[in-house]
Amino acid sequence: MTSSELAREAFPQRIKRRIKHSLGPWGVFIEGFVRHPVMVGSIIPSSRFTITKMLSRVKWDECKVFVEYGPGVGTFCRPVLERLPRDGALIVIDTNPLYIDYLRRTITDSRFTAVLGSAADVEDIVRANGHEKADYVLSGLPFSTLPEGVGPAIADATARVIRPGGAFLVYQFSTRARDYMARHFTRIEKDFEPLNVLPCHLFWGWKDEEEAA
Template sequence: MAVQERPPVVAGPERRAQLTLFARNFFKHPRMLGSIIPSSSFLIRRLLEPVDWERARVIVEYGPGVGTITHEILGRLHPDATLVVIETNDDFVDFLNRSMTDPRLKVIAGSAENIEEELERLGLPAADYVVAGLPFSTMPADCRERILQQSQKALAAGGSMLIYQFSPKVSSDLRQIFSRVESTFEPINIPPAKVYFCHK
């Protein structure tokens, strides 16, 4: 499998701007973010481990925030693939549109509940992978269920939803909706995270 060129490491003033924006929004919306700092490289590596980068042509990410995971996906993504990120926070949407110019990236201001409509609007087929770090444990149950069900429907046959959480509360919902759910744990993150690989 060909090794994809990775984007440059975000450092200096841009990195500080990312962390400041993330922390400011954590204090404004702590239930939406769950952590005061972005995901660690260890968590990202574990989360993306199952992805077949050579095969994947459509990947969707929910709640990209300042793009920590987005950068890593783009660094591995096939040249002919598309990454769709769906974000409800206007500050993050604006930041992503200003800081990332990769033509494979589509930034959507909206809700993960509308994933099928968004893929159809963009003229894209079903997703090979959905990557999510949304705080499912703090969502109303009906909202959580709608997002998970719509995500399952939006996946291609054999597709997977890759999720990280700081609470195990969502585990039972995942096992009701997906045919097979694997789980693992990443301790090197603040806070430590549970990782789920949910297969259609």
């Protein structure tokens, strides 16, 4: 291949890098969606209204370990870190290496750990990071489009890893996730956020003491 041919081949890649750089986090988010649309809930990150409402019921003074599934480019990560105690830990899990690499490069908080892996392995991941249980688990994973068997496996593992008094926080465009949650959490609070693209359903599944017993 001649030098001119190499230059022509490299030109689209240079354009692509420039566009991606100009878009910042949005560029990374959109590329991740294009590569893995089934595992990403939306092409648009959650709104600040969704973030505020979703995190409003967390008892932050009692939170030491917060886990998030499908963090994307960190839309929830930074608000969680702002609220998390100084001795707390935020562990995020994603199957998309593009997102994990981006988060590791851009979030330098010592309380933050980004793991490339499956949410179904949350118990092993939490233990590998020096903890036995999680206080809260947040998920925006699209349960309605996950491969068969993956949704129930994630719900099962999540119910086991959450400590008594903790909760499973879920935001979705459909109510399908509640069906998975109901198998493990008898007390599920719900809300709706219209100021989001798309409007989304919010659920908090609480692990009460009697359920843990």
